[in-house]
Amino acid sequence: MDETGFIAHRPGGAEATNSDAFDEDVLESPLPTLVEFWAARCSACKRLAPELEALARENSRQLRLFTLNVDEELPAAVRFSVMAIPALLLFVDGQEVRRWVGSVEIAAVRSQLKMLSQSSVRPL
Numbered sequence: 001m002d003e004t005g006f007i008a009h010r011p012g013g014a015e016a017t018n019s020d021a022f023d024e025d026v027l028e029s030p031l032p033t034l035v036e037f038w039a040a041r042c043s044a045c046k047r048l049a050p051e052l053e054a055l056a057r058e059n060s061r062q063l064r065l066f067t068l069n070v071d072e073e074l075p076a077a078v079r080f081s082v083m084a085i086p087a088l089l090l091f092v093d094g095q096e097v098r099r100w101v102g103s104v105e106i107a108a109v110r111s112q113l114k115m116l117s118q119s120s121v122r123p124l
Contacts (some may be wrong), residue, residue, distance in 0.1 A: 013056045014049075017066040025066055027094040029059045032116055033064045034109070037080075037087040044103055045086040051106040055113075062117060063109040092116065 015033070017025040026033045036052055038045035051065075056065035070077040070085060080089060080096070088109060090098040098112050 004027070008031050013053050013060075014065040014067050017068050019073045019079075022068070022076050022079075025064075029064050029091070031062060031064050032113070033066065033091045034113075035089045035091065036067045037066070037070050037082045037089070038067055038084055039069060039079055039085055048104055048106070050087050055106060055109065057124050059113060063113060088114075 014036070015025070026035055034052075034055075036045070036048070038049075052065060052067075056063070059065075068076055070082060076082075082089075084101050086102070086104060087094050088100040088104055090109075090112065097116075100109065
């Protein structure tokens with residue numbers, strides 16, 4: 001992660017996506033996909049970034065993690081009605097199945113991912 005909060009792609013870690021690539025990266029992914037909507041001005045986003053990187057590394061075989069900067073990619077934020085950041089959206093089979101907004105407890109995300117691996121989760 002650099003000083004702005006941007007997470008560069010690292011194998012097994014988070015990847016950046018944008019409005020143009022969102023469908024291919026996220027909605028067409030064969031794996032469950034977690035997307036963090038963030039901005040460089042967001043201090044909560046900066047605090048969350050290292051935890052998300054760890055989560056991505058821990059679950060690299062069962063989960064893809066993308067980040068999307070809402071200041072640079074407003075169309076995607078509008079498309080998914082992201083009104084506050086940080087926002088984490090979990091997609092399975094192209095459908096949003098869970099959303100966390102604001103100060104996110106990474107333990108809650110881990111718990112949801114564990115449940116997802118143990119059963120089928122239905123879209124919202």
